[in-house]
Amino acid sequence: MKRIVYALLFIFSLFLLTSCTLEKAPFSEASSNNQKLQVVVSFNAMRELAEAIGGNKIEIKTIIPDGVEPHDFEPKASDVTALSTASVFIINGFGMEQSWAEKAIKTAGNKNLLFVIASNGATPIYDTAASAFWNSQSQRHDIDPHIWLSLQGAKWEAKNIHNAFIKADPANKAYYDANYDAFSAKIDYLYTDYKTKFDQSPSKVFVTGHAAFSYMARDFGLQQNSLENVFASGEPSARRLKELADFCLNHHISTIFVEDMESPKISQTLAHEVGANVEGIYTLESSNGSKTYLQTQKENLEKIYQSLSTGHL
Ligand SMILES: [Zn+2]
Structure with missing residues (x-):
């Protein structure tokens, strides 16, 4: 009788192992990180700010790879797949990513996705000098997007990211609060x-x-x-x-x-x-x-x- 029970348990555990492998999400090491908040960011600066607040409670996927010009970007199908299973999607905004990000969100069709425009509410700088000073044909936007390069701007963006993490993962509020306070003090x-x-x-x-x-x-x-x-x-x-x-x-x-x-x-x-x-x-x-x-x-x-x-x- 015992043998049969052990045999059944063995078969059952094999079944569990297989189903875990089959359900692997687009995020790497998904099976060991199931507890972590799944976060997609547009480019490196958003990754760094998200890491400062999210620490080891989040897992991040960055859409724009290092070395790729972020002012001219089109996402791939795998980026949309990542958005379909993520909890939070962070972009800088101020005209930097909206042209592709909003389309990608629509295609992903993830009702639980929390979309964060980190620069929301900050005071923009308008690029009035561009047409007068530079021999440029590009007049796609008139807001300078580089707010993350201001310490005050980064603090603002970190606050918006912090609020989103608390909303998406209220159980870890104290952790996100402490990280935001430490980052903001630095x-x-x-x-x-x-x-x-x-x-x-x-x-x-x-x-x-x-x-x-x-x-x-x-x-x-x-x-x-x-x-x-x-x-x-x-x-x-x-x-x-x-x-x-x-x-x-x-x-x-x-x-x-x-x-x-x-x-x-x-x-x-x-x-x-x-x-x-x-x-x-x-x-x-x-x-x-x-x-x-x-x-x-x-x-x-x-x-x-x-x-x-x-x-x-
Ligand atoms: Zn730039």
Whole structure:
């Protein structure tokens, strides 16, 4: 009798194992992560903010792969599949992803999906300079989307993400609250540190390749000037390049910043022309290795601060 019971138990456990494998969701290691909140994000910066708040209670899938230009993106069928089983979908908004994200949500048809536009309610910067300054054909949007590069903006976006996680997973509210409080305290500390530094800095002007740092400049009373427009799609004209070279010389610019996904060629030409160095800077549109949002931003701020100090000597 016992043998029969054991045999039946063995067959039953085999059946369980098989059914687990068959029901594997598009998220990796789904069977061991069934308890985790399934989160889809549009691109790396949203991943970093979601990780800061969600920690080990969430599992994230990023739609736009590292190294892919996020201002011009079309999702694949597998991205829509991920949305069909996820609990939360986070995008930046401000015109960055809406053109494809809303279509993908419709196709996914997941009634339980909580859609979060992280920039919701924040104050946008309008890209009024683009048409006048850059030789660009692209007039798709008029809002600069790069709010995550502002510490204040990232805190705002983290708050919206935090609210969504609590709604989707109320059992872990205390955990998400603690992570948000810790993140927000670190943001405030970094902001105060660099606000003091930038306030004392004699120069307030920095030059980048892709015009991604307007929100950061707004945080600290700085001014950004750039080779390419906010959508990384404009090639500077010869006249624009000459204007920018004059601008660099007039403002004693010592550093031309070049972003992680930009070709450094034009930046190098400009730097050579005005006797400046070329220095890397991160837009967080792709990941900066294993560095967190705060680590990368501290690096960015320190590099800009150093460039302002040396620029005026
Ligand atoms: Zn960008």
